[in-house]
Amino acid sequence: MGSEAPPALAAQERYDEALARLDELDHDDEGVDQWIARIERQQQGPWPQPLNLRELADREPDPPRMVIDDWLPVGYATLLAGHGGAGKSYIALYLAVCIALGERFFGLPTEQRRVLYLSCEDRQDVLHWRLSRICRHLGVGMDQLAGYLDVLDLVGQNTTMWERTGNGGGITGPFNLLTGMVQSRGAEVVFVDGVADTFGGNENDRGDVKRYVNALVGLIPADRGALVLVHHVNKPAAGTATSEGYSGSTGWHNSVRARWYLHPEIEQTEEGVDRTGRLMLELQKSNLGRADQQMTFEWDEEAHLFVGQVSAGTSAVERHMRYETELDGIVAAIAEIEAQGDYVPAAANGPRTAHHVLLAAESFPQTLKSKRDRRRFWRHIETLRRNGTVRESSIRRSNRHITATLTLKAAPDQACADAPNTAPEIATQTGAGAQCADAPNRHGGYRGCARTHCTHCDGEGCEWCEP
Incomplete structure (x- = not known):
């Protein structure tokens, strides 16, 4: 035992050996050599020619392609962010399986692609455990994934794909290994779990972030591929509903065409803010689709995993139905409060707002109870004021202070x-x-x-x- 190399040294030796094999492959396999050269030209070489507008004018444009409509665009990077331990890796792996099989991702249709999943945080035993439960939940055998999904256990390996150097920064040896893997396996959709293990630049530097994302995007086929980056959020945003679900520079937001944010669902109670035990996955950005969508995940004890469903209407009809239901629910909640002899304050800020009071009503819509829904709640109140259903009034309280209230307009x-x-x-x-x-x-x-x-x-x- 005393003559064996330490684990860290052994891992480095395995990496050096693999890199040497890739160097040999570069000389023998013109395809890999050309691929790496193309990526280097993209980063350092001349720009392409301008679009031929005369040619484009003679044919109908193709709509943006999607692996998942609105959520996962073809040819670009998508960011899946959340706090550590929120469940990002599990959801990313479930998504990878669905794409590899062409199965629905909790109700959302996917287009089948060959998938490469880089796991920098979970080892083989955890990956096997998760894959077995995912496949069982989907009703498929794990062997059906062979040839369509490749999962790499890279825990403990050197996985830095881009790093800052004295000359500014650039791609690395592990990036070249990934390049060879993408081509040899015919991968079209690449999952990188996670960014912290593969990005060696400054996350607050927009230039570093953009070069890293561009280098990885250059690996995927522009007409069929997609890149999914799994990333953490900053500490203030962790576990909260925020519109900025990512960590570091706004370069992360700007460098991707779609951005998902995973966080625990919270609700306002009389005692304060509590977690419901559910997870919320929000589509916070979609340059090529509609972004106002989200999914709710609940723990399924039998399946032993979080099971999701689209929680917001995905069609105009469904959104209109939710709109109508929420308006009706607000009116019913105000009537309920008034029937109890209480009043609904018109205040939008402070310890006792209209939202606080109506939360206690049984008829108040469930879809308006979370903090992130307050803005929509107040838009509904304004709608009800303008159509005459709700009017502002006032009462004199026992301390002789005048308080503005919201009340239903009496018939x-x-x-x-x-x-x-x-x-x-x-x-x-x-x-x-x-x-x-x-x-x-x-x-x-x-x-x-x-x-x-x-x-x-x-x-x-x-x-x-x-x-």
């Missing part, structure tokens, strides 16, 4: 429910020129309120339209 008379909005008897009940507050939609109302505002105050409330 002046149920008898007008079936009368057209232009009926004279309704106009006299509700004020000159106003519409019936309880008129149904077919008569111009909207959920029992007027669709059009008072011409004097545009629905803000005045002596002409208030009963």
Whole structure:
């Protein structure tokens, strides 16, 4: 045992041996040599010729290609970021399996591709454990992945693909090894898990970040390939719902065409902010698609993994249905609070806002309860104010302070429910020129309120339209 090399030295010797074999391959295999030369030309050589606009004008443009519509564009890099231990590696590996098989990724269709997965954080036993459960959940055998998915256990290896040097920085020996692997295995989609193990530059330097991402993008086929980078987030963002789900320079955000952010779901309770036990995967950027999408992952005890589903409507019809449901839920929640003898403050900031109070109502929509949904909640409140369903009022509290409140606009008379909005008897009940507050939609109302505002105050409330 005393004559054996230390593990670190043995790993370095294996790396040097592999690099030497690649050097031999460069001389014998013109394909790899040309590939590396092409990447070097892309970084240092002359620029390509301008687009031939006359030629392009004679044919119809092709729409952007996607491995997963909106989420994973072809020919570019996608960033999957989250705090350490959030579940990024598991979700990335599940995605790699789905793409290799052409299976749906929790409901999202994928286009089948040959996949290369670089695991710099998980060893073979963990990878085997995860793959077995993923395949069992998908109902496939692990042997079906052979020839379509290659997974490399690179823990303890030198995996720095780009590093800063005295001359500015550049690609490395491990990058050349990756180049040979991509070509020899015919890989089209490459997963790099993770960025911290393969990037040797300054994460706060936009130039370093861009050169690293560009070098890796140069490895994938422009018409079929994709690059997925698994990255950590900075400490302040860890475990929170933020629009900046990445660590380091904005160069990370700007260098990729799509960006995913994984974080624990949180909810506001009377005791404060609590985690629900679910994970949220947000599509925070999609240059070639629609970004306002997210998935919810819940732990499945039987499958022993997190199982996801698209939590936001992916079609215009579904988004409209959610919009209508949320408006109805807010109105019902206000009515519930008022029926209990309480009031809904109009405040948007402070310890007791409208959102805080309505959270306690059973009828308040589940889709509006998290912190990230507050902006949409307040847009809904403004919509309800403008269509006349909700109006601002005020009360005098026991301390004699005046507090602004949100209240439902009372219907002046149920008898007008079936009368057209232009009926004279309704106009006299509700004020000159106003519409019936309880008129149904077919008569111009909207959920029992007027669709059009008072011409004097545009629905803000005045002596002409208030009963």
